[in-house]
Amino acid sequence: MSSQYRTGSRGSAKAKVIALVGAGALLLTGCTAEAKRGWLPNVERDTTNHTGAIQDLWVHSWIAVIIIGVMTWGLMLWCVVAYRRRKTDTGYPRQLSYNLPLEIFYTAIPLVLVLVFFSFNNTVEKSINAPVDSEVVVDVRAKQWSWDFNYNYEGQKKYFAGEQAHLNTDGSAGVEETLPTLYLPAGKSVTLELNSRDVIHSFWVPAFLQKLDMIPGKTNYIYLTPQVEGTYAGKCAELCGEYHSEMLFNVEVVNDAEFKAQLAKMEDGHIGEEYDRQPNKVNSVVVEHGHEEGGK
Incomplete structure (x- = not known):
């Protein structure tokens, strides 16, 4: 076996070890007191009169971005599979200079998402920062x-x-x-x-x-x-x-x-x-x- 194959094999094994160590360290962080609630804020809901609303904003934002991420990755993978090059294909695929409906879609949807996130964030922020006659x-x-x-x-x-x-x-x-x-x-x-x-x-x-x-x-x-x-x-x-x-x-x-x-x-x-x-x-x-x- 040539030296380049032996080097490649050792490099691959080293990468696997590093990946396993990293994954183990990530899992072990879940055992610490600071991370006992995982991706949720490690704070009780009633610590102050605002912590519940802040937690809700945090958790709901995470749920929204996870759903958006899954949909985005799903569409990307679908495009990779549906429009992959077949064995019977010859030459280059048909070239399109633009697709107006698609461009409107991927411009409008992010704009709506930003406005929705801003609306919820602004509502919570205004309620938290509203001046009160304190004791x-x-x-x-x-x-x-x-x-x-x-x-x-x-x-x-x-x-x-x-x-x-x-x-x-x-x-x-x-x-x-x-x-x-x-x-x-x-x-x-x-x-x-x-x-x-x-x-x-x-x-x-x-x-x-x-x-x-x-x-x-x-x-x-x-x-x-x-x-x-x-x-x-x-x-x-x-x-x-x-x-x-x-x-x-x-x-x-x-x-x-x-x-x-x-x-x-x-x-x-x-x-x-x-x-x-x-x-x-x-x-x-x-x-x-x-x-x-x-x-x-």
């Missing part, structure tokens, strides 16, 4: 690389100023209990006012299925009602500098009594834009409150 207002201020939370509840103004979290020296996690914590009362409507003290950040609590950018000089809003008590992980979802990966926080959804007890432990007042980083004071240090420009 709790939290001014969330992102900073390199931590978070400040200012609460306004029943006339009380309280604040919590977070410190930057650090990973262990070996690079592993280990700061869960020391992360800045955002407390929210279950069953009460909440407005999160999202602001940045320095650069663009992004507020993301995966369990809430909502994420929104935080832009210097602009306030964005998230309206929601937490419905399930528990601890949820939060993070910055926008690359914002050297320690972006450590810009983490926790969300504690608690009952009203515990929420009031946590407020009582916080400082009175509001840490607002007076501690935002100014363009001409990027490297300055604020002596008052003993923290660098950009947050306490």
